[in-house]
Amino acid sequence: MKFGIVVNEGPYQHQASDSAYLFAKAAIEKGHEVWRVFFYHDGVNNASKLTEPPQDDRHIVNRWAKLAEDNKIDLVVCVAAALRRGIKEENLAQGFRISGLGQLVEAGIKCDRLVTFGD
Amino acid sequence: MSDAKKFMFVNRKAPYGTIYALESLEVVLISAAFDQDVSLVFLDDGVYQLKKGQQTKGIETKNFSPAYRALEDYDVEKLYVEKEAMEARGLTEEDFLVPITVLSRAEMGKLMDEQDVVLSF
Numbered sequence: 672m673k674f675g676i677v678v679n680e681g682p683y684q685h686q687a688s689d690s691a692y693l694f695a696k697a698a699i700e701k702g703h704e705v706w707r708v709f710f711y712h713d714g715v716n717n718a719s720k721l722t723e724p725p726q727d728d729r730h731i732v733n734r735w736a737k738l739a740e741d742n743k744i745d746l747v748v749c750v751a752a753a754l755r756r757g758i759k760e761e762n763l764a765q766g767f768r769i770s771g772l773g774q775l776v777e778a779g780i781k782c783d784r785l786v787t788f789g790d
Numbered sequence: 791m792s793d794a795k796k797f798m799f800v801n802r803k804a805p806y807g808t809i810y811a812l813e814s815l816e817v818v819l820i821s822a823a824f825d826q827d828v829s830l831v832f833l834d835d836g837v838y839q840l841k842k843g844q845q846t847k848g849i850e851t852k853n854f855s856p857a858y859r860a861l862e863d864y865d866v867e868k869l870y871v872e873k874e875a876m877e878a879r880g881l882t883e884e885d886f887l888v889p890i891t892v893l894s895r896a897e898m899g900k901l902m903d904e905q906d907v908v909l910s911f
Binding site for chain 1: 795797809810816817828871906909910
């Protein structure tokens with residue numbers, strides 16, 4: 672099955688990004704495809720390369736980037752939501768790209784399931 | 791469009807205080823450009839998003855409620871309000887700034903079941 676994932680909450684504050692990541696990983700392990708992850712609302716903060724968690728904690732940003740690189744997942748950050756929150760090309764972590772809300776709608780059209788994480 | 795899907799946007803939060811309502815509206819407007827079958831649902835505190843006479847000066851926030859009136863120009867005409875949520879907040883059909891269809895919670899569940907994509911904000 673082809674999955675699209677939507678992440679609507681920022682990292683560390685909220686379980687949503689962790690749950691989305693674990694869901695994506697589990698889906699891939701079961702042989703499914705994760706086609707795109709779309710970061711919206713505070714979810715755009717998952718893409719900041721300025722993120723520096725303590726060393727004994729998970730690195731949410733790098734973890735997404737690695738999963739995406741290993742499995743060819745398109746990590747898209749909503750431009751309007753990103754600009755509101757100070758996420759721009761210059762502080763965007765590797766593996767992510769900034770694009771428009773059309774990418775979210777496209778994921779809804781092209782994927783068998785679109786799964787949302789967040790309140 | 792042959793691959794048109796049924797998109798439903800579920801609005802559950804009050805218009806101000808969080809950004810969910812505004813950012814939901816932004817996706818709705820974009821999705822309309824993709825020629826999909828779009829419907830909007832308002833339940834819980836989300837019913838306040840459509841309330842007439844919103845005044846936001848006091849909280850120094852943009853009043854984006856006029857944008858709901860523009861939805862019609864984008865051919866987004868399926869707006870549903872949950873009866874139970876509306877009544878619990880002392881609202882009636884006359885309180886909304888655009889034409890809406892009132893559905894019971896059970897009817898709403900049935901409508902959700904018919905959708906291809908449900909995005910909840």
